[in-house]
Amino acid sequence: MDTLPAGLDNVYLVNSGSEAIEGAMKLAKRYTNRHNLISCTNAYHGSTQGALSIGGNEEFKRGYRPLLPGTSQIFYGSFSDLAKITEDTAAVVIETIQGEAGIRVACTTYFQALRTRCSEVGALLILDEIQAGFGRTGTFWAFEQFEIVPDILVCAKGMGGGMPIGAFIAKKEVMGVFKYNPLLGHITTFGGHPVSAAASLATLRVLQEENLIAQVAEKAKLFKSLLIHPQIKAIRNQGLMMALEFESFDVLKPIIDRAIQLGVITDWFLFCDDSMRIAPPLTITSNQIHEACALILQAIDGT
Numbered sequence: 001m002d003t004l005p006a007g008l009d010n011v012y013l014v015n016s017g018s019e020a021i022e023g024a025m026k027l028a029k030r031y032t033n034r035h036n037l038i039s040c041t042n043a044y045h046g047s048t049q050g051a052l053s054i055g056g057n058e059e060f061k062r063g064y065r066p067l068l069p070g071t072s073q074i075f076y077g078s079f080s081d082l083a084k085i086t087e088d089t090a091a092v093v094i095e096t097i098q099g100e101a102g103i104r105v106a107c108t109t110y111f112q113a114l115r116t117r118c119s120e121v122g123a124l125l126i127l128d129e130i131q132a133g134f135g136r137t138g139t140f141w142a143f144e145q146f147e148i149v150p151d152i153l154v155c156a157k158g159m160g161g162g163m164p165i166g167a168f169i170a171k172k173e174v175m176g177v178f179k180y181n182p183l184l185g186h187i188t189t190f191g192g193h194p195v196s197a198a199a200s201l202a203t204l205r206v207l208q209e210e211n212l213i214a215q216v217a218e219k220a221k222l223f224k225s226l227l228i229h230p231q232i233k234a235i236r237n238q239g240l241m242m243a244l245e246f247e248s249f250d251v252l253k254p255i256i257d258r259a260i261q262l263g264v265i266t267d268w269f270l271f272c273d274d275s276m277r278i279a280p281p282l283t284i285t286s287n288q289i290h291e292a293c294a295l296i297l298q299a300i301d302g303t
């Protein structure tokens, strides 16, 4: 399966999403010889110190300061904020689809303007597809839907089919800076562990052989057609990355508790506590979608 855009073929394997983000941040600083990193409000890139530093929610950062200097946030989707990306910016780190913000998707013209702005000022564009990658949104990478290519691509989660693995991916010219001054600019003991790598390869095979990515849109449509209830205020989704919005956390929390008791594993989003996460494995069948939705509706009704 051809999964990477031409040239974006140097893959550095690590053990998790946060660790992949850390590697990408280091790589951008080293390649550009700049240290300022821009991310988005309500972004989640992981819980390690570097990833937390570019996180977009103060509540989660407050207790851990001082964090990395030179970080700032722009509003996801704001065209006017693109002017804050300058010749001093090493990289912009952005989730293609914002996950923990409650499944938020900026428009194609925004991503294209962001790509143009980064190229104009020599800042690297780092796309975090840790949640959105590996087919979840209906294309192998979510960025394919916006017709842009990042300078550094970051993935994990679905990549391992349940095993711990992550990666940051760049052109050879960019990744090559880790090889000198000093040699071994980024190292990890277990990164690319053969068992995790085998699981990742098996995941790719299953995605391909079972044609799972092509079924994402249809499965998402089925979820949306079944999840109709007066208490569900809205459904936001990009493929099988879905959020059901309720009146408030106080309304949602007991529903989540009941859903879990009934056997549906779900939760709310870190920065959007009025919405329930729907993120099934891509292998879910239509019978299982019917069953899960019936249980979610039962949990909402409190029966």
Ligand SMILES: Cc1ncc(COP(=O)(O)O)c(C=O)c1O
Pocket (backbone or CB within 6 Å): 016, 017, 018, 019, 021, 044, 045, 046, 047, 095, 099, 100, 128, 129, 130, 131, 156, 157
């Ligand atoms: C968009 C995004 N980036 C980074 C991470 C961090 O990945 P990990 O939990 O594997 O460290 C997550 C995890 O939820 C995520 O959703």
